[in-house]
Amino acid sequence: MHFYGTSSVNDKGHLTIGGVDTIELAKEFGTPLYVYDTQLIRERARGFKQTFDQLGVTSQVAYASKAFSSIAMIQLIDQEGLSLDVVSGGELYTALKAGFNPEKIHFHGNNKSAEEIAMALDADIGCFVVDNFHEINLLSGICKEKGKTASILLRVTPGIEAHTHDYILTGQEDSKFGFDLQNGQAEEALVKTLDLQQLHVLGLHCHIGSQIFETTGFIMAAEKMIEKMSVWKQKYNFSAEVLNLGGGFGIRYTKDDEPLAPGKYVEDIITRVKSLMDEYQLTMPEIWIEPGRSLTGDAGTTLYTVGSSKHVPEVRNYLAVDGGMSDNIRPALYNARYEAVIANRPEAKPESVVSIAGKCCESGDMLIWDLPITMHSSGDVLAVFCTGAYGYAMANNYNRIPRPAVVFVENGEAELVIERENYEDLIRHDLPLKVQHGGQK
Numbered sequence: 544m545h546f547y548g549t550s551s552v553n554d555k556g557h558l559t560i561g562g563v564d565t566i567e568l569a570k571e572f573g574t575p576l577y578v579y580d581t582q583l584i585r586e587r588a589r590g591f592k593q594t595f596d597q598l599g600v601t602s603q604v605a606y607a608s609k610a611f612s613s614i615a616m617i618q619l620i621d622q623e624g625l626s627l628d629v630v631s632g633g634e635l636y637t638a639l640k641a642g643f644n645p646e647k648i649h650f651h652g653n654n655k656s657a658e659e660i661a662m663a664l665d666a667d668i669g670c671f672v673v674d675n676f677h678e679i680n681l682l683s684g685i686c687k688e689k690g691k692t693a694s695i696l697l698r699v700t701p702g703i704e705a706h707t708h709d710y711i712l713t714g715q716e717d718s719k720f721g722f723d724l725q726n727g728q729a730e731e732a733l734v735k736t737l738d739l740q741q742l743h744v745l746g747l748h749c750h751i752g753s754q755i756f757e758t759t760g761f762i763m764a765a766e767k768m769i770e771k772m773s774v775w776k777q778k779y780n781f782s783a784e785v786l787n788l789g790g791g792f793g794i795r796y797t798k799d800d801e802p803l804a805p806g807k808y809v810e811d812i813i814t815r816v817k818s819l820m821d822e823y824q825l826t827m828p829e830i831w832i833e834p835g836r837s838l839t840g841d842a843g844t845t846l847y848t849v850g851s852s853k854h855v856p857e858v859r860n861y862l863a864v865d866g867g868m869s870d871n872i873r874p875a876l877y878n879a880r881y882e883a884v885i886a887n888r889p890e891a892k893p894e895s896v897v898s899i900a901g902k903c904c905e906s907g908d909m910l911i912w913d914l915p916i917t918m919h920s921s922g923d924v925l926a927v928f929c930t931g932a933y934g935y936a937m938a939n940n941y942n943r944i945p946r947p948a949v950v951f952v953e954n955g956e957a958e959l960v961i962e963r964e965n966y967e968d969l970i971r972h973d974l975p976l977k978v979q980h981g982g983q984k
């Protein structure tokens with residue numbers, strides 16, 4: 544088995560994370576349970592910042608909170624001195640409730656509503672990542688009404704096709720995000736925003752996709768942006784104070800994934816950016832990045848209790864757990880792959896192959912196909928690794944299944960940071976029928 548972060552095996556032979564026995568966690572908090580190794584998140588955060596420091600580059604590392612947001616998670620990010628990327632009023636609300644410094648919040652989104660924009664302006668957030676012409680008009684209009692100015696980055700699509708799943712590609716020309724760099728829309732947006740008193744253009748942003756294993760795409764995107772920056776410097780005397788290269792650094796979900804070390808992505812990309820700046824004789828801007836998955840992905844493990852099983856002779860063994868696509872929709876949505884072990888005996892040799900089924904009423908609710916697994920029985924705990932990004936964040940109540948609890952573990956201590964939903968939570972917003980529309984009773 545591959546051990547992530549602080550995971551290990553104790554003298555009972557049980558899987559531990561952050562020095563805490565996962566079997567005890569399952570007993571105390573129930574399953575399904577998301578367990579976060581917060582020391583690993585801290586190490587990753589520090590690693591990104593140190594790499595920039597070593598390169599002597601002024602930076603902001605903004606955690607993409609869409610990967611996993613909660614009050615405690617945002618507070619952890621704050622403790623580590625990172626900035627924060629939010630993409631909705633809800634993520635912004637969570638950040639503000641967590642006491643996060645608004646000046647370090649960057650607001651994303653391809654269709655921010657007037658209410659969301661007003662909320663962000665009232666909170667005096669640091670920066671809006673402006674996505675389209677509609678937003679330029681909306682944001683500048685609301686700024687005018689409120690007598691405020693907003694700092695903005697223009698999100699551009701550089702025309703890069705990163706090698707990843709189609710649904711998580713974002714930098715190619717045919718994308719719902721951003722101003723296209725090649726067809727002149729980005730330049731049009733720049734000219735428009737430079738003219739508007741209410742908007743202060745800090746620089747450019749791009750995000751080319753997610754779960755990317757090589758630096759080529761990032762470097763090509765940076766090259767295209769810097770080339771334009773040089774033209775715009777001459778044409779409009781525009782000097783970008785900030786160049787934001789987004790997130791997307793890949794992680795190891797299974798043995799087939801071979802990501803670079805997080806710092807290595809930054810090192811290679813920034814080294815190239817520096818030399819391009821020299822080539823074009825431009826002043827080096829602040830470099831911002833927005834890692835999500837690479838900060839929290841491998842720090843998360845989901846614990847499930849093993850339940851029913853089904854043997855289809857000569858075809859497959861199904862083993863069902865007490866969660867599924869309601870707590871982790873990624874396998875159903877992207878054919879995402881995971882590794883898992885029986886947490887009661889993680890080091891025991893695999894003796895059979897089973898396919899892990901969720902409990903939702905949906906044939907596609909399969910968490911892992913063809914998992915080599917050791918001896919197991921109903922009641923054992925299954926630990927699925929690397930679920931820390933876009934797992935809980937995309938959890939839902941399909942089949943009216945309550946969302947799981949989340950605990951942080953560190954130095955032998957476990958802390959509940961999100962309570963398990965209960966049935967009452969599920970019907971909280973339901974209203975009884977008032978009007979008897981031709982009922983027969």
Ligand SMILES: Cc1ncc(COP(=O)(O)O)c(C=O)c1O
Nearest residue numbers: 607750753790791833834835836
């Ligand atoms: C604009 C933007 N920034 C950052 C991220 C974070 O990406 P990742 O979790 O792959 O690092 C995303 C999600 O893909 C995004 O859309």
Ligand SMILES: N[C@@H](CCCC[NH3+])C(=O)O
Nearest residue numbers: 711713753754873932933
């Ligand atoms: N939710 C996706 C990534 C989305 C990226 C957001 N731009 C995943 O689980 O991989």
